[in-house]
Amino acid sequence: HKIFIDNIKQKEDRTHLDIKKDRSYSWKQLGVNWTVKWDNEVVPPQISDEFISYIQIILFSLRDIDISFIEDDIIINLSISEDVGYGGLRYGYGHAVYLSENESYSSYGNHISNIFGTLYAIISNSAIVSEEQFHEEIKPIFRYNYLSNSYQYMWIKTFGSERID
Numbered sequence: 131h132k133i134f135i136d137n138i139k140q141k142e143d144r145t146h147l148d149i150k151k152d153r154s155y156s157w158k159q160l161g162v163n164w165t166v167k168w169d170n171e172v173v174p175p176q177i178s179d180e181f182i183s184y185i186q187i188i189l190f191s192l193r194d195i196d197i198s199f200i201e202d203d204i205i206i207n208l209s210i211s212e213d214v215g216y217g218g219l220r221y222g223y224g225h226a227v228y229l230s231e232n233e234s235y236s237s238y239g240n241h242i243s244n245i246f247g248t249l250y251a252i253i254s255n256s257a258i259v260s261e262e263q264f265h266e267e268i269k270p271i272f273r274y275n276y277l278s279n280s281y282q283y284m285w286i287k288t289f290g291s292e293r294i295d
Contacts, residue, residue, distance in 0.1 A: 155182055159189045162199045162256070167224070168208035177229050178208055181245065188249050191271040198258045206252060214244045216251040225252045 155178075156165040164185070168178050185206075205224030209217075210231045217226030227248050230241065254264045 153178070157186070159186065160192060160199060163203040164189075164206070165203060165224075166206045166208060172210055173208050173229070174231065177210070177231065181208060181227070181229065184245055185249055185252075188246075188253065188271075192253070192268065195267050195270070197264065197267055199256050200258060204252070204256050216248040219255060225255070227252075 151170055152167070153170045154165055154167040156163060158164070166178065166182050166185070206227055207224050208227050208229060211228035212230070214228055214230045217228055219225055230244075254261050257264045259267070
């Protein structure tokens with residue numbers, strides 16, 4: 131990061147100097163405040179952006195399903211680890227998520243499976259229904275298996291267009 135910042139300063143381009151070590155992205159969806167946090171020096175932008183994009187698509191897909199969520203902010207903390215997956219809910223800390231930095235195209239299926247397994251755990255742990263009821267309620271969004279595709283494909287299938295007007 132130091133080389134990147136030094137290069138920006140040399141070019142007198144100050145537009146990117148707001149990037150901080152600790153980053154977070156928050157939004158409200160399904161009546162819940164969602165926040166994803168990560169250390170910008172550990173979790174690369176393409177990994178945090180991908181995770182946030184997938185969780186927003188999944189939550190959008192749940193909009194017509196009658197599931198209530200806990201009345202609290204849901205905080206998700208991203209880290210990089212060889213032990214990829216859901217790390218559980220840590221009191222006062224939020225949901226721990228461990229992602230891989232070195233995914234290749236050949237392991238893309240496992241990568242997507244890990245992300246959706248993690249998202250399933252977070253969302254089902256945040257729902258105010260039993261896991262069995264949650265599982266039954268979300269079956270329709272998996273009916274056409276579109277969640278195992280690329281983000282671009284999921285976007286078009288979910289929103290019906292490449293653009294939002």
